[in-house]
Amino acid sequence: MPEFLAVLAARVEVRGAVQGTGFRPFVYRLARRLGLTGSIRNTSFGVLIHVEGERRALEEFARLLPVEAPPAAMLRGVATAPSDALGAADFTIGDSEAGGELSVAVLPDLATCGDCVSELFDPADRRHGYPFLNCTACGPRLSIIEGLPYDRPRTAMKGFALCGDCAREYRDPEDRRFHAQPVACASCGPRLRYAEPLGPARGSADPLDAAVEALAAGRVVALKGLGGYQLLVDARSGAAVARLRSRKGRGEKPFAVMFPSLAALRRAARVSDVEAAWLQSPAAPILLLELVARGVVADQVAPGLRTVGSMLPYSPLHHLLMARLGFPVVCTSGNFSEEPMAVAPEEAEERLGSIADAFLHHDRPIVRPVDDSVARGVDGRLLVMRRSRGFAPLPVPLAASLPTVRALGGHLKNTVAWASGGQIVLSQHIGDMDHPLSLAAHSRAVSDFERLYGFEPVAVACDLHPDYATTRVAESSGLPVTRVQHHHAHVASLLAEHDLDVEILGVAWDGTGFGPDGTVWGGEFLCATRTRYRRFARLLPFALPGGEAAARQPWRSALGVIHAVRGPDLWELPIAPVRRATQWAEVLDGLLLAPSTTRTSSAGRLIDAVAAIVGVRQESSYEAHAAMLLEQSAAPSGDAYPFELLERGAGGPDEPALEIDWRPAVAAVLDDVARGLSPSLVAGRFHRTLARMAVAVAECAQVPRVGLTGGCFQNALLTQYGGEELRRGGFEVLLHSQVPPNDGGLSAGQALVAASRLLEERS
Secondary structure: OOHHHHOOEEEEEEEEEOOOOOHHHHHHHHHHHOOOEEEEEEOOOEEEEEEEOOHHHHHHHHHHHHHOOOOOOEEEEEEEEEOOOOOOOOEEEOOOOOOOOOOOOOOOOEOOOHHHHHHHOOOOOOOOOOOOOOEOOEEOOOOOEOOOOOOHHHEOOOOOOOOHHHHHHHHOOOOOOOOOOOOOOOOOOOOEEEEEOOEOOOOOOOHHHHHHHHHHOOOOEEEEOOOOEEEEEEOOOHHHHHHHHHHHOOOOOOOEEEOOOHHHHHHHEOOOHHHHHHHOOOOOOEEEEEEOOOOOOOHHHOOOOOEEEEEOOOOHHHHHHHHHHOOOEEEEEOOOOOOOOOOOHHHHHHHHOOOOOEEEEEOOOOOOOOOOOEEEEEOOEEEEEEOOOOOOOOOEEEEEEEEEEEEOOOOOOEOOEEEEEEEEEEOOOOEOOOOHHHHHHHHHHHHHHHHHHOOOOOEEEEEOOOOOHHHHHHHOOOOOEEEEOHHHHHHHHHHHHHOOOOOEEEEEEEEEEEOOOOOEEEEEEEEEOOOOEEEEEEEOOEEOOOHHHHHOOHHHHHHHHHHHHHHHHHHHOOOHHHHOOOOHHHHHHHHHHOOOOOEEOOHHHHHHHHHHHOOOOOOOOOOOHHHHHHHHHOOOOOOOOOOEEEEOOOOOOOOOOEEEEOHHHHHHHHHHHHOOOOHHHHHHHHHHHHHHHHHHHHHHHOOOEEEEEOHHHHOHHHHHHHHHHHHHOOOEEEOOOOOOOOHHHHHHHHHHHHHHHHHHHHO
């Protein structure tokens, strides 16, 4: 038992995500229930508690504090020390204590809790139908916080003066809205406003009813949500979805769909109890689910796919809207493709005026854009693929204390991260760095987080690629720059998530990553620690005609791998889809005659090639399009195609000791396709083959822990097969969950590598 229990008083420091969770009123009620006196206040590191009373009551307080903490609270540490008894007559909640090093965790925006939903639809409740109700268990956090500690004057709610009823709730420690900083009601809080850019609003005078009427008529509505504008349209109407797709410049990339209720979603898609719990959790992500009923949503929502990104209402405004509509709506980011979200009414009408027919605005300011998170169930766990609302910026906790380093992420799916002390803070999803607006959003995120947390980085980390926009930003920062190889950053992000400081074999498979040798990597096996890596093995490189164009045209990758297998005999291939590919003969001539053709070890391009060979997809309209179609077409398989391991010598940091020769596998695929074997059987066998390649290399490396990382491991079937085969081989398998395996996790890995190297240099 802690020593303080003998002296009847203690100082308790609680660190983690505790501010804005109802933690202070919870401690207040716990202390009073146990007959204890003292105080609690917010601080720059979390909360500080002074507690005193009888020994047994203190024992019970120490036991129950972490056990009964509010669900939204995430305790990273509870430090208890003896203290002098102050003779306090009661337990009180004090004012926040500013100053000191900021280490408190900022909470993400949280989905509406059950209590608030009940009030929302209760005609007898004073907040009935109010689209901005919340309490300490739910509501906006990251999107409204302007400074720490988390108090109303440091939020976007500071301009809304509390009415008498809300003020009483806010000050009452027994009320669940005690110090709920966004607390408001229809008398004193934010309000809705409906607008149509091409003229006066038609239909109902009530803003919400007007939006419902517009959506029911098949029109596109831009809605100001928790963290930015969203574009909504009737998901049942193929014409309406096609209109939104055309206006937004979306191509064939699937849209997410919001369903009115879990019951409605279950009529459309297969939803396990675990998936239902994720959908209804405080994070409430978009979840990839398999459709089981045709016609519930239009085919234009996710062309060619059996899965659809599904979500449930997560804010009071969404709950009210969906209850009135009663049908599913497309719910996608309020932007043109590749741009950041709009967050202010004037900006939204200017940027989205050519997309939306109507706007549902509100007057609560959004301090920073926060997009919806995207996840799927993989190998029995939740895999976050886009980490934003509900997850960001919760820290990745680390046992070791690291120097403060800023990491700028990659070029696609960009996020920014900071290693600082015993944590890595990972920003919300920012997006691709191809657009000037995205670069501006990236710059704002850097300055915003460093102001919010008080970070003062001593170094900056970036990708090894010399032409990434983030690399140029790092070089102009004035700080020492650490360039982290792309796939080492992927593996390090997995080490960070599992808080490991040991060597693992990282299977880092994705589309492309710049290698120190100037070639395109992507099918790597790295024996890696936090600071270093050794390229133990790779996939056998092949020609990639057209270079980066192959990412959009899988038939180019197919020509490259078939040429590696058949050589000049490629002309006689009995594979109609490849023969019909646009410009294929011209590209083939270039492939045969041009020694400068790009070569790659990319697993992503190899998967694209097989997708083209079996006829699944020749052209991709979005990233991983062909791979997604190949995955969904795959039949379960225990069989695999042959492959070989080729020894390449002793190897070095960047020179592999082994290469996986996939040519026997592709030759078998070609034969199976030529004799008319079902594409689903070929796809299933090929996925099993990739998994067995990982086991074969792991057995040679003799490293007990094997991690699966990189964008290819968003593929649920590949991850499942890889996990099965590796565990069967006796290996401990490390998978992603909260940190994305794709490029959205690169910044976390970069931060860990750069900070760990700096720590190593200092020691």
